[in-house]
Each structure stands twice: as C-alpha cells, then as structure tokens.
Amino acid sequence: MPQPISNAYVRDLDRRYVFHSWSTQGNLDPLVIAGGQGCRLWDHDGREYLDFSSQLVFTNLGHQHPKVVAAIQAQAASLATVAPATANLMRGEAAKRIIARAPDGFAKVFFTNAGADANENAMRMARLFTGRPKILSAYRSYHGNTGAAIVATGEGRRLSNEYATGHVHFFGPYLYRSEFHAGSEQEECERALRHLRRVIESEGPSSIAAILLETVPGSVGILVPPAGYLQGVRALADEFGLLLILDEVMAGFGRCGSWLALERFDVVPDLITFAKGVNSGYVPAGGVMISARLCDFFETRYFPGGLTYSGHPLAMAAIVATLDAMHEEGVVENARQVGEEVLGPGLKALADRHAVIGEARGIGLFWALELVEDRQRRTPLPAAQMARIKARLLERGLIPFIVDNRIHVLPPCIVSAEEVRQALAIYDDVLGSL
Structure with missing residues (x-):
C-alpha cells in the first residue's frame, strides 16, 4: 500500500530540487500546501489555513472555483x-x-x-x-x-x-x-x-x-x-x-x-x-x-x-x-461591500486599539497595516519583529502577506463577512501579544 504524502516529504522534495525566487536558498522553510477551496487552504497533515494573501494577490475568485x-x-x-x-x-x-x-x-x-x-x-x-x-x-x-x-x-x-x-x-x-x-x-x-x-x-x-x-x-x-x-x-x-x-x-x-x-x-x-x-x-x-x-x-x-x-x-x-x-456571482460587488462595510472599518478599529499600527489604508479588498515601533517618529517595525508576527499568524491558521514593515490584507474577492471577522480576530490577538 502506498504511504500517504506528508508535509515533511514535500518540503524535503522542494528543498532538494526547487530553486526559489527572491531568496537566499539556504534559509528557506516553505509552507506546504496540498489543496484548497474558496478562501481556505490545507496541507498534507490536515492543517487548515485562511488565505488572506490571495497567494501573490491573484486568487480573486478563490481556490478551485468549479x-x-x-x-x-x-x-x-x-x-x-x-x-x-x-x-x-x-x-x-x-x-x-x-x-x-x-x-x-x-x-x-x-x-x-x-x-x-x-x-x-x-x-x-x-x-x-x-x-x-x-x-x-x-x-x-x-x-x-x-x-x-x-x-x-x-x-x-x-x-x-x-x-x-x-x-x-x-x-x-x-x-x-x-x-x-x-x-x-x-x-x-x-x-x-x-x-x-x-x-x-x-x-x-x-x-x-x-x-x-x-x-x-x-x-x-x-x-x-x-x-x-x-x-x-x-x-x-x-x-x-x-x-x-x-x-x-x-x-x-x-x-x-x-x-x-x-x-x-x-x-x-x-x-x-x-x-x-x-x-x-x-x-x-x-x-x-x-x-x-x-x-x-x-x-x-x-x-x-x-x-x-x-x-x-x-x-x-x-x-x-x-x-x-x-x-x-456578483464578486466585484462583494469585494466593494465587504471592503467598505467590514474589512476597512475592522482594520481601522485595530489601528485605534494597537499602537504598533501606524496607519491602516486601502480600498476594496486591497489593504495594508503599516507597523511602527514609535507612532510619533513612524519608525518601521524591525524585520525580526515582522518575522515573529508572520509566524504567529501562521500558527493561528492565517496565511499573511508580509512586506517590509507591513501586513498586506488581501483576501479573495469572494470572501464572506464572517471570514473577514475571523481574520480580524486573529490579527487583533497576534498584534495584542507583541
């Protein structure tokens, strides 16, 4: 009987044979993905993630649309x-x-x-x-x-x-x-x-x-x-x-x-x-x-x-x-409505609660949280802190899009209000733990 595929096997296969973009090859520990549906992805070991990166901001219709x-x-x-x-x-x-x-x-x-x-x-x-x-x-x-x-x-x-x-x-x-x-x-x-x-x-x-x-x-x-x-x-x-x-x-x-x-x-x-x-x-x-x-x-x-x-x-x-x-399916209308009524207000509320957020800005389902050490000086949060935030978000089951001192918030355009609220709660918890 063939053995089930594991995350460890896929990660080892990747590290042996795949050359990655924009990377120092020896430092990589890639996230393993086996499948997906809608706004969610999962790995070979059964771990599920909410995708708030849309990968490289392209799965606007979500994963595996029939x-x-x-x-x-x-x-x-x-x-x-x-x-x-x-x-x-x-x-x-x-x-x-x-x-x-x-x-x-x-x-x-x-x-x-x-x-x-x-x-x-x-x-x-x-x-x-x-x-x-x-x-x-x-x-x-x-x-x-x-x-x-x-x-x-x-x-x-x-x-x-x-x-x-x-x-x-x-x-x-x-x-x-x-x-x-x-x-x-x-x-x-x-x-x-x-x-x-x-x-x-x-x-x-x-x-x-x-x-x-x-x-x-x-x-x-x-x-x-x-x-x-x-x-x-x-x-x-x-x-x-x-x-x-x-x-x-x-x-x-x-x-x-x-x-x-x-x-x-x-x-x-x-x-x-x-x-x-x-x-x-x-x-x-x-x-x-x-x-x-x-x-x-x-x-x-x-x-x-x-x-x-x-x-x-x-x-x-x-x-x-x-x-x-x-x-x-009214996907563009959904992106505008959920962005204006749920995601945008939710991210601005996070900025009001967390001093580490210098600014929340965006349009539709295209948003960023700019993180700072000092709000007055607007000093960017250091890379080591950003790496810890990324790790904690993944631990909580959310795939983020991290660039420099920013969390880009980019769910698929089919995202529901409830999925946005779930993600906002994760962001809130992780930023509150800093």
Missing part, C-alpha cells in the same frame, strides 16, 4: 494548445470580455504570459508609437522581473537588475511618509504633481514616451492615490504629448471593488496592463488592453513582439470562465 476548473478541463479535452498566430475561439472570447470591461475607446488585447511581460510590451508599444526612448515610473512601484519591467520598477529589487536603459523615476504621493512635507492629501497631491512636472521638464518631454504607473501601487504598500492625482497625471501626459500606461496587474479585476481600479479614480489611460485576477491565476496569463488610436497606428506598422504562449487556450478558457463567474 466553473473555472471545469472550463480548463473542457478546453484541455478539445484543444490543449495552439500557436498564437492562429485564430482560436477562447482567445477571441477572452479578449471580447476584457475589452467590455475597459474604458470607452479601447479596442484590442495583446496577450502575454504574466504581468511583467505585459508591462514590457506596453512600454515597447509606447516607444514605437511616440518614437521616444524614455519611460517615467515611480520609485515606489513594482512592475515585474523581466528586463525593462524590473528597471521600470522603483523599489529596491531593481538595484541588482539594472541592465535596461531609458528609465527615469519620480516620487508619487504617499502622505504617511511624504517626500513633499505635505500636511494633507490635497497638499500631497498638488506637490507630487508639481514634482512630476519638473521631472518631465528636466528630462525633456520630447525624449519621453510614457508615464507608467500602478493605479494603486501594491507591493510597495497599497498606496491609494489622493483625489485628483491620477487625473493630474493624465493632464500632464496630454500637455506634454506623452502616453499614460496604467498597471492594473495587481489592482484590477475586482481587487479594488471595481472591475478595474481606474474606475475608482475617473481616469482613462492609453494602455492598460493586467494579469493575476483576470483568471484568478489558475493558468498563467496577462496582457495589454490597447486604445483605438494605438491599434490604428499598428494597422500599417509592424509590431516587433510576441510570445510562444500568447493567448494559450487553457489560460483563455480560464479567463472566460473567471470573468463570467465574477459577473454572475
């Missing part, structure tokens, strides 16, 4: 793969559904394998369209770990990877740690826009192809832009003849309580990148939503880009099933 699983199975049975130069029913249906959720004036989708290569190709399109080399992006940003995307990234992970050229960074708004000595959201917005204007003028508008921004910067802290900021960036782009690319890889498809995060800020870019939540990460997929004027440009001009698995049928079937299920 409609998406069935769609992948059906597609695998009829046509498991096909070259991207062909026309395929699922690819067309997926693109049609995505464009239906885009702002007016968007026409087509270029499919990629993930968010990083979506940003790569959006920047390529912008450079080809304008004939200019430079891309402006924020210091507090993450756009992926491919050649140009990692250099467009502003945070520290770019520093070991700066091989691409033509990238310039600027500071975006972040009132809690303002670069502009602002005392209000309005001041932060005005001063951040004035700073961006000076960067554009100093770099030379005629050398800049596009401004690339996460609609809501995610990995760097869930930095919800102040009212008017994204509209101000759009106005600057128009004034200087630049394109605006919004990166919705993490913030899109329900995460912010809307189909796309940009809907919450009344802004329309020229290109939109996406991945993650578009099919809940069940099969790798990403892409670029392209406005009509850029589509018209490439009607008579060659586009020098492509990927072997662009528009892979299994990924496309997962997109179609995910977007249909989100529509039929």
